Each structure stands twice: as structure tokens, then as C-alpha cells.
Amino acid sequence: MEDYRRVADEMAADIASGRLRPGDRLPPQRAFARERGIAASTAGRVYRELGRRGLVVGEVGRGTFVRAAGRPAVPALAEPADARVDLELSYPAVPEQTALLAAGMERLLRPDVLGTALAPTGVAGTAAAREAAAALLGAPGWRPDPAGILFAGNGRQAIAGAVAALVPPGGRLAVEALTYPVIKGIAARLGVTLVAIACDEHGLVPEALADAHRAAPLGALYVQPTLHNPYGTTMPWVRRAELAGTLERLGLYAIEDRVWAFLLEDGPAPLASLATRRTILVDSLSKRLAPGLSVGIAVPPAALAGRVAAALRSGAWAPTGFALAAASGWIADGAVASVTRAKRADAATRRRIAADRLPAAAEPGPASYFCWWELPSPWRADTFTAAAARRGIAVTPAAAFAAGTAAAPRAVRVGLASPPLETLARALGVLAEIAAGSPEDAPVD
Numbered sequence: 001m002e003d004y005r006r007v008a009d010e011m012a013a014d015i016a017s018g019r020l021r022p023g024d025r026l027p028p029q030r031a032f033a034r035e036r037g038i039a040a041s042t043a044g045r046v047y048r049e050l051g052r053r054g055l056v057v058g059e060v061g062r063g064t065f066v067r068a069a070g071r072p073a074v075p076a077l078a079e080p081a082d083a084r085v086d087l088e089l090s091y092p093a094v095p096e097q098t099a100l101l102a103a104g105m106e107r108l109l110r111p112d113v114l115g116t117a118l119a120p121t122g123v124a125g126t127a128a129a130r131e132a133a134a135a136l137l138g139a140p141g142w143r144p145d146p147a148g149i150l151f152a153g154n155g156r157q158a159i160a161g162a163v164a165a166l167v168p169p170g171g172r173l174a175v176e177a178l179t180y181p182v183i184k185g186i187a188a189r190l191g192v193t194l195v196a197i198a199c200d201e202h203g204l205v206p207e208a209l210a211d212a213h214r215a216a217p218l219g220a221l222y223v224q225p226t227l228h229n230p231y232g233t234t235m236p237w238v239r240r241a242e243l244a245g246t247l248e249r250l251g252l253y254a255i256e257d258r259v260w261a262f263l264l265e266d267g268p269a270p271l272a273s274l275a276t277r278r279t280i281l282v283d284s285l286s287k288r289l290a291p292g293l294s295v296g297i298a299v300p301p302a303a304l305a306g307r308v309a310a311a312l313r314s315g316a317w318a319p320t321g322f323a324l325a326a327a328s329g330w331i332a333d334g335a336v337a338s339v340t341r342a343k344r345a346d347a348a349t350r351r352r353i354a355a356d357r358l359p360a361a362a363e364p365g366p367a368s369y370f371c372w373w374e375l376p377s378p379w380r381a382d383t384f385t386a387a388a389a390r391r392g393i394a395v396t397p398a399a400a401f402a403a404g405t406a407a408a409p410r411a412v413r414v415g416l417a418s419p420p421l422e423t424l425a426r427a428l429g430v431l432a433e434i435a436a437g438s439p440e441d442a443p444v445d
Helices: 003-017 027-036 040-050 099-106 112-115 129-136 155-166 180-189 206-215 237-250 302-314 321-332 334-355 379-391 423-434
Strands: 054-057 063-067 150-152 170-176 193-197 220-223 254-257 279-284 296-299 370-374 413-414
Touching: 003 040, 027 220, 040 054, 040 063, 099 112, 099 321, 099 334, 112 180, 112 321, 129 279, 129 296, 129 321, 150 155, 155 180, 155 254, 155 279, 155 302, 170 180, 180 193, 193 206, 206 237, 206 302, 254 321, 296 379, 321 334, 334 423, 379 413, 379 423
Parallel strands: 170 193, 170 220, 220 254, 254 279
Antiparallel strands: 054 063, 150 296, 279 296, 370 413
16 A cells, blocks of 8 residues: 555655656656556556655646755744745745746747847847847847847856956946945956946936046946835936936046846936936846846947957857747747736735835835835944844845945844745845844843
8 A cells, every 4th residue: 555655655755866757757657667566556656646746747748847946945944944034135026927938948948039039149139139138138229239239158257248348457437335136246356456437316316426536537337227126216307317418528438237126117307318428328138037037138328339348258258049949939928028927916915915024124115025124223234234234134244235345334234035925025024133132132142
């Protein structure tokens, strides 16, 4: 009677070890019975047991397949915690995206289409990919010229290619005083010095940029006008126009990071639409679709296209043909638009939860997947981050975003994208509880 469980345990061990991988097709039950020397009825019970454990799934007319592993269990938010609730990384996912993207993969499984997708490709991609990217990036009153669009393996590589094209080793790159942490690593590896530029409630201050350029020439500016990371703020149109005029007056180029801009359906026009000759627009698909899909997009002015393309090639930052083909198909068939709408709704829901559980850090309005929290006294970013970690919650201290040598503010960024909604609500409640206390409340051995 227990033979089927023993065989099921053996199959489960093969799945856990990777000998059987997600998507692998199991033999038909009669063939499986012959291989194992068991009765066909026992083979049927083995398959049902594997299905009950969530390890395989049967598809009518196709067979039985190994399922992808489920997400690990979330911690109980008790102290101490071995697992953690990740409020650091921001990789949003919505339930419907897998089915939408899976449907688009059928086209790529045709041998002729797959053969083309697996062929070598360059930073210019394909005509279909350029048209799809132009449609994706277009905003009211502005659409990039498909002929000038370039591609990288991911958004970070597109940023690195733009920096390498504009700023020589030893040169200076202006950034907002608090900026995307990855740009700090990119600059260090390219031998570029970051120059922190003051910001106010509307974003980067153009006159501060001009002052820094007059003090010592800048090679370029890296800026996040829309849903700035970590603030979550969006630069208004008037400030964008002022910044565009400053770039033109100084003869300075900007790298505009629009990775999060998809969350704002009616956001301001890109800086690139106002400073067309002075801006390299950069975007990617990992936030918009899925973290495992790596496609970076760069839209340089025509005068810079050759330099950016050469930087991407020399950095070995070209895209893969398969990712470009998949992304182009998903844009054309509407999957990207559907996932985008779902993520906008999801981000709004998570912001409402944050506004309810952590009102000091979040308001219901902005549709971003993170919020910036100026901590109450006597908390510092490091002591609060440590206290949250003891309760199994990871947040990001302000120092991770600070450019240059200026002191980081007493703040943390709270990411909202990763946990299930119920877990997010409980985690934010725990953070509020911690903030209401004192660093001295923590036990010390």
C-alpha cells in the first residue's frame, strides 16, 4: 500500500535536487510503470500524490509536467527571525503576468521563429524590436525615432553605456544628492567621480547644477525626473523645462532614467522631449514586466548614437536576440500594456496599505513601489535598520543612496513591491511599532 509513497518520495527528491527540472515532462503513466516495475494503478497513485504535493501539474492532451518551485514561506515577523520580509528590493509581480507572458511564448516555439531569435544580434537590435520600443516609450506629443534606438542586456548596462560614452575616466558625473545606488557602483568601475547636486521638493535644482559645472566642468548629468528613487517624487513640467534650458545653455548632456515612469499613466513628458539634443533616455523591462527579463533601452540624440553604440559594444553589454524577440512580441500583442495596468493598480493598493499602516512615510497619492521615511527622533537610519532586521524585516538606510561625501539623512527607504499584501501590511505595522519605541528598547547581550 505504501509503495506509491516511496516512489513519490524518490521523484520528489529528484525534483528537489534538480535532476528533474521545472517544465520537464514526465513519461506517460504506463511507460513510467514499466520503467519502475510497478503496476499501472500504482503509477497513477504516484502521479496523483506528486500533484497533491504541488510538484507536478497535468495538462489535458499534453501530459504531466514538473512545476516551478513555490515561493518560500514568509517569516512570522516575530523576534528573532531566520527568514526575512524583503522591503529592500523592488521587483513587482502581479498574479496575471505569468499567464499573459506564457501565451506570448507560443509564437517563439516555432522552429523558424526560434532559430531567428537565437541568432546573434547587435546593440541596434532588430527593426521589429526598435518599432516595439518606440511604441512602448512614446508619450503624448513625443515618440522616439525607431532608427536611433539602441539596446543593452538590461537597464543597468544601458546606464553604464551612456555614462561610458559621455564621461571619460577621471571625469565628473553630476547626480541628485540622493540617487540610485547602482550608479555609484557604475561610476566607481568606470573611474568616474560623482558630484552631488542639491534637490528641493520639485527635484534637482538647475542653478545648483550650473554652479557645479562652473566650479569644475561636468561630463554629464544622471537624473531621475519621474518617480525618483528613493524619494518617489516626480519633477513637474516647469522644472523639467528649466532643466532643459540649463542643459542647453551649459552644453551639457543628461542621462534620463525612466525605469519607473511606466507607473504614471499621465505623467509629465520626458526630459528627452524638451532637451532632445541633450538627453539620452534610458529604460528597461525588468520592473515593467519581470525581473528575469533583461532588456535595456537607450535613446541617444543622433549626434551621440555612434558613441553610445560603441560603448555598449566595448562593454559587452549587447542584448540577447531571444529577449528582444520575446519583448517585441509581448509589446505587440498587448501583454505589456495589460501587465502595466495591473502593476499600476497593484502599486496604488500597496501605497494605500502603506498610508494606513505607516502614515508618517507614505501618502495614498503617488503610485510608486517604495516610500521615503524621515525617521522620528531618536532613531538613526543604522539603528532603525538593525532593529527592523531583528524583527525579520529588511529596509534600506539612506546612506545607500547618498552621493559624494555628504552626511546621509536620518531616513530609510521602504520597498513595497515584494511581499504578499497581507505580509506587507503586517510588516509595516511592525515598523510603526519599532518607530514608536526607542533604540534603547532593543536587547543587547
